[in-house]
Amino acid sequence: MEGAKIVAVGPRLEMEREYKGARKVARPNSILIPGLINTHAHIPMSLLRGIADDKRLQDWLESYIFPAEARNVTKEFCYWGTMLGCLEMMLSGTTTYADMYYFEEEIARATKEAGLRGVLGQTIIGFPVADAKTPADSLARTEAFFKQFANDDLITPAVAPHAMYTNTKETLQACRRLANQYKRPLLIHVSETKRENDDMFGKHGKSPVQTLADWGIFDGLTVAAHVIWVDDKDITTLVAKRVGIAHCPSSNMKLASGFAPVVKQLAAGLHVGVGTDGPAGSNNDFHLIEEMDLAAKLAKIHAMDPEVLPARTALEMATVHGAAVLGMSDKIGSLEAGKLADMVFLRSDSSNMVPSFDPYSTIVYAAKGADVTDVYVNGEAVVSSSRPVKLQSAKILAQARGYQQKVVLSLSQKR
């Protein structure tokens, strides 16, 4: 590689003959893969990890998450939560992630310090939240965020209307206009629960996908998270609108949201990436290797057919599909000359990695986050020999424990 880019990929002897590198990094017992792409997360919620498990989505949101957020989410909370999340993501092989939360400029600051790539969506939601009193305030914050990170080599600012059921038609359309004006992505939760679909049918007489399409919300780069309760007509619409899908298997299982029809979606020509969601309760970690493994297995049990989503497809979902979902196919997602050098070394000499008959099977079904040894973003090492290069783990963990005490205290106080 040269600077941030990959110059060539090939057999070692050929590469050594053709190129004289200034520096050589030898990793003889390793598998080199593209940096993994997490297409859906709420990174500062790492500080609320496991705050309320084993609940229904609406109960979990309304009884636990929204109150905990109302009392605790500040700029500092978002900064340190992002630091914790970035530490976990990089140590388990993620180089790019998409986020939907508040104070995204703080999330961007922390992500840059960590050295990771982020598609960061400022949340727009129909009630007062930590960083804004109204959706209009949030939209103004988003525009300022777009301007602040107009030309950044790591951060792609985005707008993230939380969902259809938490925003009005007018707000959603304002989000789309703003995203298109600045040529930025729009991130949104779509058809996550059956209840969401039933409510929207009751209100609009159509599915969330059809309603959002009619309102023009998909007319521009869109990343739709979950997309579980969709029928064939919805899938056809999503294909026509080129909507990218963020499939979150852990979250869908843990909240019992349902089986996302990912095999149908892929067959129809949609790009389907993998996301962790969470980690406050919908999933308690940010390990993308685990999500690939679960994406493959969940599709198999849904279809009662082990052939429907093979290991290679699962790896493609977490790499090339993920890049396409985020509108970054020309830059990341594969190890090719001309692309940015976002890459991950997995050790191939740990007990769970030997023997290896098929590299795809090894990576998706046998590898663990702990097998990640080295991670590069833009050609720069962010993890070296299983240690973060730019982040101080001890300091971040101490902050996270401090926030745990604050959160517990805040929830014990009556309002």
Ligand SMILES: [Zn+2]
């Ligand atoms: Zn989510």
